[in-house]
Amino acid sequence: MQISTSALYSTAQIRQAERQAIERLGIPGRELMRRAGAALFGHIQQRWPEAGELTVFCGSGNNGGDGYEVARLAIEAGYRVTVFEMADPEQLPADALSAYRDFVQAGGCVSTFEADRSAITGIVVDALFGIGLSRPVAAGYLPAIAAINAAAGPVVAVDVPSGLQADTGCILGAAVAADLTVTFIGPKQGLYTGAAADCRGDVVCADLQIAELLGQMAPAGHLVIGTRLPKRQRKAHKGQFGHVLLIGGNHGYSGAIRLAAEAALRAGAGLVSVATRAAHSALVNIARPELMCRAAEQAGDLEQMLDKADVVVVGPGLGRDAWAQTMFDCAVAASKPCVVDADGLNLLALGNSKRDNWVLTPHPGEAARLLSCDTRQVGADRFAAVTALQQRYGGVALLKGAGTLIGDGLRTYVVAAGNPGMASGGMGDVLAGVIGGLIAQGFPLDQAALVGAQVHAAAADSLAAEYGERGLLAGDLPPRIRELLNR
Template sequence: MQLSTAALYSTAQIRAAERQAIDRLGIPGRELMRRAGAALFRHIRQRWPEAGELTVFCGAGNNGGDGYEVARLAIEAGYRVIVYGLADPERLPADALSAYRDFLQAGGCVSGFEPGRSTIPGIVVDALFGIGLSRPVAAAYLPAIAAINAAAGPVVAVDVPSGLQADTGCIMGDAVAADLTVTFIGLKQGLFTGAAADCRGEVVCDDLQIGEVLEELDPACRLLTGVALPKRQRSAHKGQFGHVLLIGGNHGYSGAIRLAAEAALRAGAGLVSVATRAAHSGLVNIARPELMCRAAEQAGDLNDLLEKATVVVIGPGLGRDAWAQAMFDRALAAGKPSVVDADGLNLLARRNCRRDDWVLTPHPGEAARLLNCDTRQIGGDRYAAVAALQQRYGGVALLKGAGTLIDDGFKNHVVVAGNPGMASGGMGDVLAGLIGGLVAQGFTLGQAALAGAQLHAAAADSLAAEFGERGLLAGDLPPRIRELLNR
């Protein structure tokens, strides 16, 4: 399996790289700021070549200095430029103060921002806060953020959208919704998960010609951008691609186990069996006869199925009643590699159990139950949440949501593909079955979780591009997943 990834960094790593560039490579901080301003202006001109007006909002730190730098370049290029200073420029850090004075020397002037009265023409540059934001946005800045978001023109964020925490992707009270984020030195991990999806727009990175210092650091996370599976040998047979057993489909929930089972088939598993309620066992495979369905009303009914299984997927439509608990306990006792989803996770939250041979696939609500906290804590730092899940329960933890996170205890990955059309019932069932189908074929749990999450999201994106996001159904995904697996 081949995975395409990009490195993501924490703010501490970015600061360390910047310090190395200054101290070891001898590049002054003011020169790095000039390079940042030049990169900003270059991307603005490339994306909007006909533009001639720029409105820049500058804050109190070096991010504000980047704003003054791009404003100076725009003046020199003949743009009409308005700069709103939200802090006293004379109290800026040294490099930013130098950029401000160069801006004045170029003929610029700073205006005070008056909510409801100040005009905001042309392209809007958000240079209020950088990567150092660690507390909620002060009330004095909120009207400026609201005005930026209400502006008619496109919005460009400097390094990170103001109000977005660069490590966690959490919004600190309010945040700028950018059309383009030009980030510097390296990609920040907070740009790619959680609420960042509503703020970042397109993200481009300029390393300011100091990329060599980042190569000495282990990335905090990796952004997964593509996956390719190896071709099968011409002599291949079904026995080489494993047997997936899916357990679930309690009364009223036969659809969940059916979706998961078809996804396992479309993933390429050799054989797929379903253990479900007797009332459903003759129904689940009516439109998909390739599925082998078995009635399982007692835990003992699973014995021969578990013996044959390569991997067990438990949870889709499982419920939380006595039957569900019995099925869950028997499946875990078998000691087979497992994918635990949906009500399997809710049952797991009731017990203290840690294993290295499973993939857990919670959404934020299930993650909160597993960690005995609330969903606000999960959303406040998704990277910390997925790490806590993995540390407590072992194996591979996959935290679903915008910017799905996968932590195997050694590396952390984020999948940025996907779209709001996936906010519908059954999507998680398809993902669980897909991962199970990949595990059955011999991929490691980590590989299967990464590839499954990426292919699942990419299939949804492909369908949304063709038909739109609204009305996207979980059942639409398995045929498109098959297409992507074979490209």
């Protein structure tokens, strides 16, 4: 299996690299700022070559210095430039103050932003806050952020969109919604998960010619770029690709187990069985006869099916009644590799099980129940949440949502693909089935989770590009997943 990833870094690592550049490599901080400004202006010119007007919002730190630097370059290139200062420039840190004075020497002048009177024209550059923001945006900055977001022109964020926490991807009260983010030194982990999806726009990284310093650090996370499965041998047979048993489909929820089961088939499992309520056992495979469906009303009904299975998927449409508890307990007691989803996770939250050979696939609400907290805490730091899930329950934890996170105890992966069309019933069932199907084929649990999340999201993106996001159904995904896995 080939998995392509890109390294992500924490703000602490970025600061460390910057310090090392100054102290070890002897690169002045002012030179790094010049490089940042040049990279930023270069990307603006590349993306909008016909532009000739710039409005820059400068804050009180080095991010503001980057703003003054790009404003100076724009003046020298003949742009019409307006700069709004949100803090006294004379109180800036030394390097940012130097950038401000160079801007003034180049013929620039600053204006004080007035929410109801200041005109915002051309490309808008957000240089209010950098990676250091750790508390809610102060009230005095809120009108500026609102004005940036209401501007007619495209918005470029300097390093990170102002108001976005660079480590967690959560919004600290309010945030700039950028069309382009030019981030410096290395990609920040918070740009790819949570609320960042609505703020970052396209992301490009300017390493400021000090990339080798980050190369000496273990990344804080890994952004999944793409995956590729190995080609099958011509002599292959179904026994080589595993047997998935899916358990679920309580009264009123037969569709969930049906979606998950077909997804396991489309992911390439050799055999797929379904254990469900007797009332559903003759119905689930009507439109998909390749599924082997059997009634399971009590623990004894599962014994033979569990013996034959290579991997178990428990939870889609399971419910939380006595039957669900019995089915869940049997699945966990079998000690087979397991994918736990939906109500399987809610039942898991009632106990204290921990295993190395399962994949847990909660959405934020289920994660909150598993961690005995609320969804706001999960959303406030998704990286911390997926780490806590893995540490408490073992195995591989997959935290769904915008910027899905996969943690295996050693590394954290981010799948930034996906779109709002996936906000419909059954999407998680399909994901659970795909992961189960990949595990059945012999892929390690972490790789199965990673590839499953990536191809699931990529299939949804492909369909949304073709037909639009609204009306995207979970049942639309399995055929497209098959296509992508075979590329």
